[in-house]
Amino acid sequence: MTQTPVGRRERKKAATRQAIADAALRLFLEHGYDRVSLRDIADAADVSTTTLFKHFPGKEALVFDQEQDNEAQLIAAVRERAGGPSMVEALREHLLGAYLPIARHPQAADFLALVDATPALRSYAERMWTRHTDSLSAAIAEEYGVDHDDLACVTLARFVLEIPALVRGRPDPRAAIEAIFDILARGWAPPDGVR
Numbered sequence: 001m002t003q004t005p006v007g008r009r010e011r012k013k014a015a016t017r018q019a020i021a022d023a024a025l026r027l028f029l030e031h032g033y034d035r036v037s038l039r040d041i042a043d044a045a046d047v048s049t050t051t052l053f054k055h056f057p058g059k060e061a062l063v064f065d066q067e068q069d070n071e072a073q074l075i076a077a078v079r080e081r082a083g084g085p086s087m088v089e090a091l092r093e094h095l096l097g098a099y100l101p102i103a104r105h106p107q108a109a110d111f112l113a114l115v116d117a118t119p120a121l122r123s124y125a126e127r128m129w130t131r132h133t134d135s136l137s138a139a140i141a142e143e144y145g146v147d148h149d150d151l152a153c154v155t156l157a158r159f160v161l162e163i164p165a166l167v168r169g170r171p172d173p174r175a176a177i178e179a180i181f182d183i184l185a186r187g188w189a190p191p192d193g194v195r
Contacts, residue, residue, distance in 0.1 A: 024062035060124035092181040
């Protein structure tokens with residue numbers, strides 16, 4: 001899980017990063033993603049563009065500023081279950097804890113509208129979680145003592161990482177996450193009343 005930086009320098013870096021992300025989101029929501037330049041964001045955050053690039057690799061990353069912690073948190077959810085819940089249940093609890101606060105944020109509807117209206121952001125969002133497939137599947141495989149490219153582990157990792165894209169925009173994100181994890185835990189069955 002993300003820890004608050006303890007040193008003065010780390011706190012200052014974290015505050016600068018947050019100021020840049022906040023300025024970017026505010027400008028994107030006010031003016032639209034394509035109408036805001038990196039210079040506009042740097043000026044609004046009172047930093048240079050060089051400083052902006054020290055914290056973010058590109059414009060899309062400014063919208064998804066919390067993304068850098070996802071991989072470490074996913075792997076921690078796998079490794080820290082320590083004989084507790086099953087792998088699927090540990091990942092379910094992690095996703096419920098990580099995704100639901102984002103979905104319930106007061107700006108969530110505006111944020112989703114921005115992403116949905118911007119092809120570059122839609123594409124980035126779809127790739128954002130799934131880029132962790134290799135590291136998550138390797139962590140799962142290590143827990144079971146199998147090869148890192150074990151198909152069952154890769155499949156579980158990939159399906160788990162697709163969940164945010166599958167539940168985005170659904171009226172009840174919790175119910176959608178729970179339903180998907182139920183499928184992962186119990187297997188797929190046709191909808192009720194269908195053969």
